Amino acid sequence: MQPPFYPIGTPGVPWGDAEIAAWLARQRRRRSYADEVLSEIERLLGRFDVVPYGRLDYAPDVYPLFALRSRDWQPARPVALVTGGVHGYETSGVHGALRFAERHAADYTGRLDLMIVPCVSPWGYERIHRWNPLALDPNRSFHPGSRAPESAALLALVAPFADRVRVHIDLHETTDTDESEFRPALAARDGRSFSPGGIPDGFYLVDDTEAPQPAFQDAVIRAVSKVTHIAPADAQGEIIGSPVVAPGVIRYDLRSLGLCAGITDAPYRTTTEVYPDSPRATPEQCNAAQAAAVCAALDYALEH
Template sequence: MLFSNCNAVKNDYKKGKTMTGLVYPIGTPGKKWEAEEKAAWLAKQTIERSYLEEVVTKLEPLKKSLELVQYGALSYDVEKYPLYAVKSLEWDLSKPTILVTGGVHGYETSGVHGAIKFLETEVQNYSRAFNIVVAPCVSPWGYEIINRWNPNTVDPNRSFYKDSPSEESAALMQFVASLGVSITAHIDLHETTDSDESEFRPALAARDGIEYDADIIPDGFYLVGDTENPMDAFQKSIIESVRKVTHIAPADAEGNIIGEPLTQEGVINYATKALGLCSGFTDCTYATTTEVYPDSPLVNDDECNNAQVAAITGALNYIKSVM
């Protein structure tokens, strides 16, 4: 979605239209979805790509220098959707432990492949200083369907809390708890895409029976920190690292990114724990959520993956500098 047509989108929706000229095709405006609407939504989903072929096959070669751990499988299909994490081998309880997650929203491709690229190219440069554990694709069903929800119309990235309704979130939390270590930093890799406005946020509004209020998709990379623990210098270090790879998202005309005021260039804050976000489920000192914009005409897939890697290394370099 281009910046210039955002107001038109808002006006069209208030006239009973979305970007495609139609009200969201499932449900009744103003009414929350029940089982019938959720089933109708699920019936419309189709497999677009293979998790086993595109993700798991890239993890197998890593076993030569890293530990590959299966920490569960999704009940939707336990054969198709095993859940994997990768751990550095030089595990030492005296070292800080770093958690990297990707694909919490399965459709956000560079989060998955950026995490894998970090494992392929950079992890050994940091494994002496840190214990590193990476869960590259938390939501493999979402990866295949190219969606942010799971089959139950639940958003895993709003479900990181006790008795989570999301299998994906619950499995990751249980796995991290089983490590028996404190997490020093958590870098959660995400994307903001044009489809957030053309599909996912309209679907969310329809599911919850509320009015869809269109927003501007920022053109560039940005971060989401924690309102309760912002760690501004840490976030700035990541921004400076990513700046070498891709452009940083500017604020909109109101000084915001996705409706939130900037705390510094390229950084906004959310109440991550209260919202059940992945980056907020540990009590780590340093936490951030990356947001790459893959639909920008200024980037390609490789640059998006490289931006995720640069975010991780920028975070780790900062932590090393203050240890």
């Protein structure tokens, strides 16, 4: 049976301005970036330098962008970069980054300079959406001259210290709405047919095809397995269409795809994915899994 076509656009025809406007008119604010994210950043003022690195002007809304930086930032030290909320709807990416900042960051004082960017895409956070208002996916937009303001702002923030980044962990989720909403919308936007797939039940990582670090990925998987379950391969030996190269690990070409985890040449890079819709996981567990992944990544980078 052929899946129904997305309700915006014409099958086989990429969207133009009219279709993007029709899609945008359907989006509604469902939670507050100020109440749920900025308030948490404010609570951490005594522990970090809070760095404003831009603002998103999406009339009538304006979103200030903030990062948390080590107060004893030293240009001679390696940097650990933690990013969350590149896809704003992926809640534990945001709150996992904040949880790490609040509960674990002090353990790395004097050993690494920390730059924590909890919510790269606040418009998407408020609307629980993958895209920005331009119908662009920020996590396919990390390249020079990016048309996604969220991605361009993060690239500008990181540029002055990019050569010092030793480890970068980018926190994501794979949700049921990937299959029910976001993949069909992507296919419609690009004028392609939608082929239904599956959603992996559990945590997994995305390594870099061009510079794989299997021992690093394994260290993160082992740490997270103490908090939540690891996604198994499907019957084809894959997770979301990519071959499983080790338990809970697949690989993408991070840079060519414009993914956040590819914005530096850090030797240790990964993208986390948790499954918040699993009957075997809770929001608390997802946040804890993200924080555990960050700690394991930083510990490995310090030891090697």
